[in-house]
Amino acid sequence: MSAPRVSFEFFPPQSIAASFRLWDTVQTLAPLDPSFVSVTYGAGGTTRKLTHDAVATIGKNYGLNVAAHLTCVEATRAETLEIVEGYAAAGVTEIVALRGDPPKGADGFTPARDGFASSVELIEALAATGKFNIRVGAYPDQHPEAATAQADVDYLKRKIDAGASAAITQFFFEAETFFRFRDRCVAAGIDAPIIPGIFPIENWTKARNFALRCGTKVPAWLDEAFAAATRDGREELLSIALATEMCTELREGGVEDLHFYTLNKPELTREVCAALGVSPKAALSEVA
Ligand code: FAD
Secondary structure (H helix, E strand, O other): OOOOEEEEEEOOOOOHHHHHHHHHHHHHHHHHOOOEEEEOOOHHHOOHHHHHHHHHHHHHHHOOOEEEEEOOOOOOHHHHHHHHHHHHHOOOOEEEEOOOOOOOOOOOOOOOOOOOOOHHHHHHHHHHHOOOEEEEEEOOOOOOOOOOHHHHHHHHHHHHHOOOOEEEEEEOOOHHHHHHHHHHHHHOOOOOOEEEEEOOOOOHHHHHHHHHHHOOOOOHHHHHHHHHHHHOOOHHHHHHHHHHHHHHHHHHOOOOEEEEEOOOOHHHHHHHHHHOOOOOOOOHHHHO
Protein backbone atom coordinates (compact mmCIF):
# COMPACT_ATOMS: atom_id res chain seq x y z
CA MET A 1 0.00 0.00 0.00
CA SER A 2 1.35 3.46 -0.87
CA ALA A 3 1.78 6.08 1.83
CA PRO A 4 -1.29 8.27 2.55
CA ARG A 5 -1.48 12.00 1.94
CA VAL A 6 -1.34 13.78 5.28
CA SER A 7 -2.29 17.16 6.70
CA PHE A 8 -1.75 18.66 10.15
CA GLU A 9 -3.72 20.92 12.47
CA PHE A 10 -1.94 23.42 14.72
CA PHE A 11 -3.23 26.00 17.16
CA PRO A 12 -1.94 29.58 17.43
CA PRO A 13 0.49 30.21 20.29
CA GLN A 14 -0.44 32.58 23.13
CA SER A 15 2.99 32.85 24.79
CA ILE A 16 6.64 32.86 23.83
CA ALA A 17 7.06 29.29 25.08
CA ALA A 18 4.04 28.19 23.04
CA SER A 19 5.50 29.94 19.95
CA PHE A 20 8.66 27.85 20.24
CA ARG A 21 6.55 24.70 20.54
CA LEU A 22 4.57 25.61 17.43
CA TRP A 23 7.69 26.28 15.35
CA ASP A 24 9.24 23.05 16.58
CA THR A 25 6.08 21.22 15.53
CA VAL A 26 6.00 22.87 12.10
CA GLN A 27 9.69 22.25 11.59
CA THR A 28 9.35 18.58 12.51
CA LEU A 29 6.27 17.90 10.39
CA ALA A 30 6.82 20.17 7.35
CA PRO A 31 9.34 17.73 5.78
CA LEU A 32 6.53 15.13 5.62
CA ASP A 33 5.18 17.18 2.72
CA PRO A 34 1.61 17.72 4.00
CA SER A 35 -1.05 18.52 1.40
CA PHE A 36 -2.06 21.34 3.73
CA VAL A 37 -1.77 22.42 7.34
CA SER A 38 -4.40 24.34 9.26
CA VAL A 39 -4.46 26.76 12.18
CA THR A 40 -7.40 26.82 14.58
CA TYR A 41 -9.40 29.83 15.68
CA GLY A 42 -9.82 30.12 19.46
CA ALA A 43 -13.26 29.47 20.89
CA GLY A 44 -15.24 32.69 20.73
CA GLY A 45 -12.86 34.14 18.16
CA THR A 46 -10.29 34.78 20.88
CA THR A 47 -7.28 34.17 18.65
CA ARG A 48 -8.39 36.28 15.67
CA LYS A 49 -5.06 38.07 15.20
CA LEU A 50 -2.88 35.19 16.41
CA THR A 51 -4.51 32.79 13.94
CA HIS A 52 -3.97 35.27 11.11
CA ASP A 53 -0.33 35.82 12.07
CA ALA A 54 0.40 32.12 12.49
CA VAL A 55 -1.21 31.33 9.11
CA ALA A 56 0.74 34.09 7.34
CA THR A 57 4.06 33.23 9.02
CA ILE A 58 3.84 29.48 8.42
CA GLY A 59 2.93 30.12 4.78
CA LYS A 60 5.78 32.57 4.28
CA ASN A 61 8.51 30.66 6.10
CA TYR A 62 7.73 27.08 5.17
CA GLY A 63 5.98 27.43 1.83
CA LEU A 64 3.18 25.24 3.13
CA ASN A 65 -0.39 25.40 1.93
CA VAL A 66 -2.03 26.85 5.07
CA ALA A 67 -5.73 26.85 5.83
CA ALA A 68 -7.14 29.34 8.34
CA HIS A 69 -9.99 28.18 10.56
CA LEU A 70 -12.78 30.73 10.85
CA THR A 71 -15.93 30.70 12.98
CA CYS A 72 -19.15 32.69 13.27
CA VAL A 73 -18.81 33.31 17.01
CA GLU A 74 -18.96 36.82 18.47
CA ALA A 75 -18.35 38.75 15.26
CA THR A 76 -20.62 40.71 12.95
CA ARG A 77 -20.77 39.73 9.30
CA ALA A 78 -18.79 42.85 8.46
CA GLU A 79 -16.03 41.94 10.94
CA THR A 80 -15.85 38.38 9.66
CA LEU A 81 -15.70 39.52 6.05
CA GLU A 82 -12.93 41.95 6.97
CA ILE A 83 -10.91 39.02 8.36
CA VAL A 84 -11.66 37.11 5.16
CA GLU A 85 -10.41 40.01 3.03
CA GLY A 86 -7.27 40.13 5.16
CA TYR A 87 -6.64 36.48 4.33
CA ALA A 88 -7.23 37.05 0.63
CA ALA A 89 -4.82 39.99 0.71
CA ALA A 90 -2.20 37.82 2.44
CA GLY A 91 -2.53 35.22 -0.34
CA VAL A 92 -4.37 32.66 1.82
CA THR A 93 -6.68 30.56 -0.33
CA GLU A 94 -7.81 27.87 2.10
CA ILE A 95 -10.37 28.24 4.87
CA VAL A 96 -11.88 25.75 7.31
CA ALA A 97 -15.32 27.28 7.87
CA LEU A 98 -17.07 26.48 11.13
CA ARG A 99 -19.95 27.69 13.18
CA GLY A 100 -17.62 27.53 16.15
CA ASP A 101 -17.83 26.70 19.79
CA PRO A 102 -19.20 29.39 22.10
CA PRO A 103 -16.81 31.16 24.48
CA LYS A 104 -16.11 29.47 27.85
CA GLY A 105 -19.06 29.68 30.22
CA ALA A 106 -21.61 30.51 27.48
CA ASP A 107 -24.72 28.40 27.30
CA GLY A 108 -24.70 27.16 23.70
CA PHE A 109 -24.23 29.04 20.45
CA THR A 110 -26.02 32.35 20.03
CA PRO A 111 -25.43 34.22 16.79
CA ALA A 112 -23.78 37.59 17.30
CA ARG A 113 -25.88 40.64 16.48
CA ASP A 114 -25.55 41.05 12.69
CA GLY A 115 -23.34 37.97 12.66
CA PHE A 116 -23.50 34.77 10.62
CA ALA A 117 -26.10 32.57 12.25
CA SER A 118 -24.75 29.23 11.05
CA SER A 119 -21.86 27.53 9.30
CA VAL A 120 -23.99 27.35 6.15
CA GLU A 121 -24.36 31.15 6.05
CA LEU A 122 -20.59 31.57 6.52
CA ILE A 123 -19.82 29.05 3.77
CA GLU A 124 -22.22 30.80 1.36
CA ALA A 125 -20.51 34.15 2.00
CA LEU A 126 -17.04 32.65 1.55
CA ALA A 127 -18.09 30.86 -1.62
CA ALA A 128 -19.53 34.10 -3.01
CA THR A 129 -16.06 35.68 -2.90
CA GLY A 130 -14.77 32.96 -5.24
CA LYS A 131 -11.38 33.26 -3.54
CA PHE A 132 -11.19 30.22 -1.27
CA ASN A 133 -11.11 26.47 -1.14
CA ILE A 134 -13.52 25.79 1.73
CA ARG A 135 -13.35 22.78 4.03
CA VAL A 136 -15.86 22.11 6.81
CA GLY A 137 -16.24 19.97 9.94
CA ALA A 138 -18.07 16.62 10.06
CA TYR A 139 -19.09 14.39 12.97
CA PRO A 140 -18.92 10.58 12.58
CA ASP A 141 -19.96 10.10 16.23
CA GLN A 142 -22.75 12.68 15.96
CA HIS A 143 -22.36 16.29 17.07
CA PRO A 144 -23.80 16.87 20.59
CA GLU A 145 -26.34 19.33 19.13
CA ALA A 146 -27.53 17.06 16.32
CA ALA A 147 -31.03 15.65 16.79
CA THR A 148 -30.04 12.37 15.11
CA ALA A 149 -27.04 10.91 13.26
CA GLN A 150 -28.94 11.49 10.01
CA ALA A 151 -29.46 15.18 10.91
CA ASP A 152 -25.69 15.57 10.99
CA VAL A 153 -25.34 14.01 7.55
CA ASP A 154 -28.17 16.16 6.15
CA TYR A 155 -26.52 19.26 7.56
CA LEU A 156 -23.17 18.27 6.07
CA LYS A 157 -24.90 17.96 2.71
CA ARG A 158 -26.17 21.53 3.11
CA LYS A 159 -22.63 22.70 3.87
CA ILE A 160 -21.20 20.99 0.80
CA ASP A 161 -24.03 22.32 -1.38
CA ALA A 162 -23.32 25.82 0.00
CA GLY A 163 -19.82 25.68 -1.49
CA ALA A 164 -17.50 23.48 0.59
CA SER A 165 -15.14 21.18 -1.28
CA ALA A 166 -14.31 18.70 1.49
CA ALA A 167 -15.01 17.83 5.12
CA ILE A 168 -12.60 17.03 7.93
CA THR A 169 -14.03 14.88 10.69
CA GLN A 170 -13.96 15.25 14.42
CA PHE A 171 -11.71 12.55 15.90
CA PHE A 172 -13.12 9.10 16.62
CA PHE A 173 -11.65 5.95 18.10
CA GLU A 174 -12.73 3.14 15.78
CA ALA A 175 -12.38 2.96 11.99
CA GLU A 176 -15.81 1.37 11.78
CA THR A 177 -17.34 4.63 13.09
CA PHE A 178 -15.87 6.46 10.11
CA PHE A 179 -16.95 3.82 7.59
CA ARG A 180 -20.57 3.86 8.84
CA PHE A 181 -20.58 7.67 8.62
CA ARG A 182 -19.05 7.63 5.14
CA ASP A 183 -21.72 5.16 3.99
CA ARG A 184 -24.47 7.47 5.30
CA CYS A 185 -22.85 10.41 3.50
CA VAL A 186 -22.69 8.51 0.21
CA ALA A 187 -26.35 7.48 0.63
CA ALA A 188 -27.24 11.17 1.14
CA GLY A 189 -25.56 12.09 -2.16
CA ILE A 190 -22.42 13.67 -0.65
CA ASP A 191 -19.57 13.11 -3.09
CA ALA A 192 -17.02 15.54 -1.61
CA PRO A 193 -14.01 13.92 0.09
CA ILE A 194 -14.40 13.25 3.81
CA ILE A 195 -11.03 13.33 5.51
CA PRO A 196 -10.76 11.47 8.81
CA GLY A 197 -9.39 13.51 11.72
CA ILE A 198 -6.79 11.48 13.64
CA PHE A 199 -5.94 12.28 17.25
CA PRO A 200 -2.81 10.55 18.55
CA ILE A 201 -3.43 10.39 22.29
CA GLU A 202 -0.75 12.04 24.41
CA ASN A 203 -2.65 11.81 27.71
CA TRP A 204 -5.60 9.47 28.04
CA THR A 205 -7.35 11.29 30.91
CA LYS A 206 -7.36 14.59 29.00
CA ALA A 207 -8.22 12.95 25.67
CA ARG A 208 -11.12 11.09 27.29
CA ASN A 209 -12.57 14.28 28.80
CA PHE A 210 -12.14 16.11 25.51
CA ALA A 211 -13.87 13.26 23.66
CA LEU A 212 -16.86 13.36 25.99
CA ARG A 213 -17.22 17.12 25.46
CA CYS A 214 -17.11 16.70 21.66
CA GLY A 215 -19.57 13.80 21.54
CA THR A 216 -16.88 11.28 20.53
CA LYS A 217 -17.84 7.86 21.92
CA VAL A 218 -15.27 6.20 24.18
CA PRO A 219 -15.25 2.41 23.81
CA ALA A 220 -14.78 0.45 27.06
CA TRP A 221 -11.85 -1.54 25.61
CA LEU A 222 -9.92 1.73 25.20
CA ASP A 223 -10.30 2.59 28.89
CA GLU A 224 -9.01 -0.85 29.79
CA ALA A 225 -6.10 -0.66 27.34
CA PHE A 226 -4.95 2.72 28.66
CA ALA A 227 -5.38 1.66 32.31
CA ALA A 228 -3.00 -1.26 31.66
CA ALA A 229 -0.58 0.83 29.56
CA THR A 230 -0.43 3.61 32.13
CA ARG A 231 0.35 1.07 34.86
CA ASP A 232 3.26 -0.23 32.78
CA GLY A 233 4.47 3.20 31.59
CA ARG A 234 3.63 2.32 27.98
CA GLU A 235 1.00 4.95 27.23
CA GLU A 236 2.99 6.41 24.35
CA LEU A 237 3.65 3.04 22.72
CA LEU A 238 -0.05 2.18 22.96
CA SER A 239 -1.05 5.53 21.43
CA ILE A 240 1.24 5.06 18.46
CA ALA A 241 0.12 1.45 17.97
CA LEU A 242 -3.59 2.32 18.17
CA ALA A 243 -3.41 5.32 15.85
CA THR A 244 -1.28 3.38 13.36
CA GLU A 245 -3.67 0.45 13.41
CA MET A 246 -6.73 2.65 12.92
CA CYS A 247 -5.08 4.59 10.08
CA THR A 248 -4.09 1.31 8.41
CA GLU A 249 -7.70 0.09 8.61
CA LEU A 250 -8.85 3.41 7.14
CA ARG A 251 -6.33 3.06 4.31
CA GLU A 252 -7.51 -0.49 3.62
CA GLY A 253 -11.04 0.90 3.48
CA GLY A 254 -10.07 3.28 0.67
CA VAL A 255 -9.11 6.42 2.63
CA GLU A 256 -6.31 8.37 0.92
CA ASP A 257 -6.02 11.47 3.16
CA LEU A 258 -5.48 11.66 6.91
CA HIS A 259 -5.68 14.86 8.96
CA PHE A 260 -3.74 14.83 12.26
CA TYR A 261 -4.73 16.86 15.31
CA THR A 262 -1.21 17.58 16.55
CA LEU A 263 -1.99 19.85 19.54
CA ASN A 264 1.41 21.39 18.65
CA LYS A 265 3.21 18.26 19.81
CA PRO A 266 4.87 16.64 16.82
CA GLU A 267 6.33 13.42 18.24
CA LEU A 268 3.35 11.04 18.19
CA THR A 269 2.14 12.29 14.82
CA ARG A 270 5.63 11.88 13.35
CA GLU A 271 5.86 8.31 14.72
CA VAL A 272 2.45 7.34 13.35
CA CYS A 273 3.28 8.88 9.97
CA ALA A 274 6.58 6.98 9.87
CA ALA A 275 4.75 3.72 10.63
CA LEU A 276 2.39 4.48 7.73
CA GLY A 277 5.31 5.03 5.35
CA VAL A 278 5.14 8.84 5.31
CA SER A 279 8.80 9.80 5.40
CA PRO A 280 10.56 13.17 5.18
CA LYS A 281 11.01 14.49 1.65
CA ALA A 282 14.33 16.24 1.33
CA ALA A 283 14.84 18.43 -1.72
CA LEU A 284 17.79 17.38 -3.89
CA SER A 285 19.31 20.80 -3.31
CA GLU A 286 19.35 20.08 0.44
CA VAL A 287 21.23 16.80 0.19
CA ALA A 288 23.49 17.43 -2.83
P1 FAD B 1 -22.21 22.65 12.13
O1 FAD B 1 -22.01 21.58 11.15
O2 FAD B 1 -22.65 23.96 11.68
O3 FAD B 1 -23.16 22.15 13.28
C1 FAD B 1 -22.94 20.90 13.95
C2 FAD B 1 -24.21 20.08 13.94
O4 FAD B 1 -25.21 20.77 14.70
C3 FAD B 1 -24.77 19.91 12.54
O5 FAD B 1 -24.23 18.78 11.89
C4 FAD B 1 -26.25 19.83 12.81
O6 FAD B 1 -26.59 18.52 13.19
C5 FAD B 1 -26.45 20.75 14.01
N1 FAD B 1 -26.78 22.13 13.57
C6 FAD B 1 -26.02 23.25 13.75
N2 FAD B 1 -26.64 24.33 13.26
C7 FAD B 1 -27.81 23.90 12.75
C8 FAD B 1 -28.89 24.56 12.10
N3 FAD B 1 -28.88 25.88 11.90
N4 FAD B 1 -29.93 23.80 11.68
C9 FAD B 1 -29.95 22.45 11.89
N5 FAD B 1 -28.94 21.78 12.51
C10 FAD B 1 -27.91 22.49 12.94
N6 FAD B 1 -14.09 25.28 16.91
C11 FAD B 1 -13.51 26.49 17.10
O7 FAD B 1 -14.04 27.30 17.88
N7 FAD B 1 -12.37 26.83 16.42
C12 FAD B 1 -11.78 26.01 15.54
O8 FAD B 1 -10.74 26.34 14.94
C13 FAD B 1 -12.35 24.71 15.30
N8 FAD B 1 -11.84 23.86 14.39
C14 FAD B 1 -12.49 22.68 14.12
C15 FAD B 1 -12.01 21.84 13.09
C16 FAD B 1 -12.67 20.67 12.77
C17 FAD B 1 -12.13 19.79 11.65
C18 FAD B 1 -13.83 20.27 13.50
C19 FAD B 1 -14.54 18.98 13.17
C20 FAD B 1 -14.31 21.09 14.52
C21 FAD B 1 -13.66 22.30 14.84
N9 FAD B 1 -14.14 23.16 15.83
C22 FAD B 1 -13.55 24.38 16.04
C23 FAD B 1 -15.28 22.77 16.67
C24 FAD B 1 -16.60 23.27 16.07
O9 FAD B 1 -16.60 24.68 16.04
C25 FAD B 1 -17.74 22.78 16.96
O10 FAD B 1 -17.87 21.40 16.86
C26 FAD B 1 -19.07 23.49 16.72
O11 FAD B 1 -19.93 23.13 17.81
C27 FAD B 1 -19.73 23.10 15.42
O12 FAD B 1 -19.16 23.76 14.34
P2 FAD B 1 -19.43 23.17 12.83
O13 FAD B 1 -19.25 24.27 11.87
O14 FAD B 1 -18.64 21.96 12.59
O15 FAD B 1 -20.90 22.75 13.01
